[in-house]
Amino acid sequence: MAHLINSDVFLAFSTYATIVVLKMIFMSFVTVYYRMSEKAFSNWEDTRRVSKDPEERKKMLQTNPNVERVRRCHQNDLENIIPFVVIGLLYALTSPDLSTALWHFRVFVGSRFIHTLTYVMAIPQPSRALSWMVGLLTTFSMAYRVLTTALFL
Amino acid sequence: MAHLINSDVFLAFSTYATIVVLKMIFMSFVTVYYRMSEKAFSNWEDTRRVSKDPEERKKMLQTNPNVERVRRCHQNDLENIIPFVVIGLLYALTSPDLSTALWHFRVFVGSRFIHTLTYVMAIPQPSRALSWMVGLLTTFSMAYRVLTTALFL
């Protein structure tokens, strides 16, 4: 396992990990946007910005399909992007071939942008399932290299 | 990008990341506390500790507003503290100025403690929104440095 973290592979990992984590954070803003436009909140104190009438505010404590869809997309990001970051970091330290590593990072990050688009726009399946699976296969491929390079039980 | 992880910046990152992750774990205990005191569980087998009467136990399989509030707070931690840890780790490796780095870490960790207080105690907005935003701005500032220092696409 390599000991240099100022390698090109590590720079590439830093770049793609930061981009895909920022994409994940972006889902919070999409949620806020839909909560405001659909007037659908979870907390009583959040409704105050929109109205001061208690009756109206009570109605805003509702679940909304658009909000829930964005939240599921965000949750899927947590369940897939965080494993990529963890395994990708360890993978970047195994001195992989630069070009191989770059394609792993690019394919993963690309797959997650496509996943978000297909989820938020409700594009017919299997587009979302495929983009999810492509991201996972990239992660599995990196995990395979980590385990075959660094196995120490 | 620096290659030393025994720098003061990395020590500071380790300290603040550990503190804020412990704070995140703490939410699990708050959830357990509210589940017990409000008698609101998700799993049939969990109700056994409180009662042996099947009728009573069925009633405990309920959602409770206090439990759900703590769970939303915990979820918000996952959505914000994990990005901080990932981006903060990469940031700590870009050899930032120690004092600048320390203030990024302090402001972020402080903002998350305030966020938790405002969420769990349902303090009127915009206190919670502001604490959330301050934490995000800190993360964005670190991401900006990572991307301008380490960009490798």
Added chain:
Amino acid sequence: MAHLINSDVFLAFSTYATIVVLKMIFMSFVTVYYRMSEKAFSNWEDTRRVSKDPEERKKMLQTNPNVERVRRCHQNDLENIIPFVVIGLLYALTSPDLSTALWHFRVFVGSRFIHTLTYVMAIPQPSRALSWMVGLLTTFSMAYRVLTTALFL
């Protein structure tokens, strides 16, 4: 704090972190399996694979106790395995004794496999609570070493 990431402790961390993150990803597949077998989906477009009749598809937009149980188990993984990975990484850089570190990693990973079994199979408490607590205690022990070794506020 050590500066070598090609140490045996770091190799061991890489191995156990990868295994336990793969276990976490595995929950996604269990969720998909239950969604298909129980015909319980969250998204309209996902029901298309199972049926083309709109009436039938509407009924599939339901919550199902088995699906929700797996999802809670996955969520508990996110709430516990990610803190382990973060704190474990920092811990591995504090040059702990190899055998001590190995036992921390083994106990944590073992506890999470047991936690998943007890959760998915609904084994009576306190088996799940205990496996959860054992994992947390391992994480706390590593956090203690990070904070006592690397404290820099």
